[in-house]
Amino acid sequence: MAVFKEKNIRKTAFRQKVLDVFYNNENAVTIAQIESSLGSHDRITLYRTIRTFIDAGVIHEIVMPGDLKKLALCNDCLNKHDDEHHHTHHHKHVHFHCEMCDEIICVDNDLPHINLAGYRVDYIEVQAHGVCPRCI
Amino acid sequence: MAVFKEKNIRKTAFRQKVLDVFYNNENAVTIAQIESSLGSHDRITLYRTIRTFIDAGVIHEIVMPGDLKKLALCNDCLNKHDDEHHHTHHHKHVHFHCEMCDEIICVDNDLPHINLAGYRVDYIEVQAHGVCPRCI
DNA sequence: TTCTTTTCTGCAACAGTGTTGCATAAGTAT
DNA sequence: ATACTTATGCAACACTGTTGCAGAAAAGAA
Secondary structure, three states, X not given: OOXXXXXXXXXXXXXXXXXXXXXXXXXXXXXXXXXXXXXXXXXXXXXXXXHHHHHHOOEEEEEEOOOEEEEEXXXXXXXXXXXXXXXXXXXXXXXXXXXXXXXXXXXXXXXXXXXXXXXXXXXXXXXXXXXXXXXX | OOXXXXXXXXXXXXXHHHHHHHHOOOOXXXXXXXXXXXXXXXXXXXXXXXXXXXXXXXXXXXXXXXXXXXXXEOHHHHOOOOOOOOOOOOOOEEEEEEOOOOOEEXXXXXXOOOOOOOOEEEEEEEEEEEEOOOOO
């Protein structure tokens, strides 16, 4: 859990508590989920913490149509091994949205290559919708 | 432009003006763009019109990380021909975001098939980021 | 056309989400 | 321990989107 040192951001009690929420949840979480996990806290500080975490590459934002926004740990904060491209944050996973339980799951899976004539494609994001293993 | 009849929603002067904004723009537009195109207008009515258009399958919403939200005409409102699956709205195109001009372009392109073991995938969305032909 | 019904519009008020400025508190390096 | 830097918590605010309701407009029928 030396995330703070690795990412070169200050370790504070508040940030540790927020980070723990991510470690305690298997899948992506909403800000509302974080808030209820934290108990009494300052909203503004939370928003700033989230921004700090995103900028540092600790977490990433997942948005879906219909104002569904969640946050999830970046891969290199889960498995501490591949610390190579932690600045070029192009996640090698699919964001899966389960229509049943409404969870968003980062599924490790190689992304397909998309060739668009005339375009320079730097990276792609894939969002899949359906039913997760637990709900099938 | 018999969109109103096709989609079974009432034709009003306001809705026609909003629809024209979409027809006058090649790519996806933000709500702010619509508002400035309209001139003086009622914000609430605009939001309700957008909701009506989305529900009727006239336009679709495109969201990208970083609070970037845009709206675009659905395919079957552009080319009037294929009126088949206008209820199952799984757009057969990639949403391309140009990092230079910040435009979002719906690129006609078959979506790849994604196989996720254990998951039932109903449909996927693909967002590509890079540089569009005009900015290359 | 004119009437009737249904839906839309525009206003007011409000709810949710996220930001900025600033003084104080806490973290980090020497 | 000290000095320096950054984070926190508060207040106030900005932006985005929603709800309720009365009056206006659209669509269908007589």
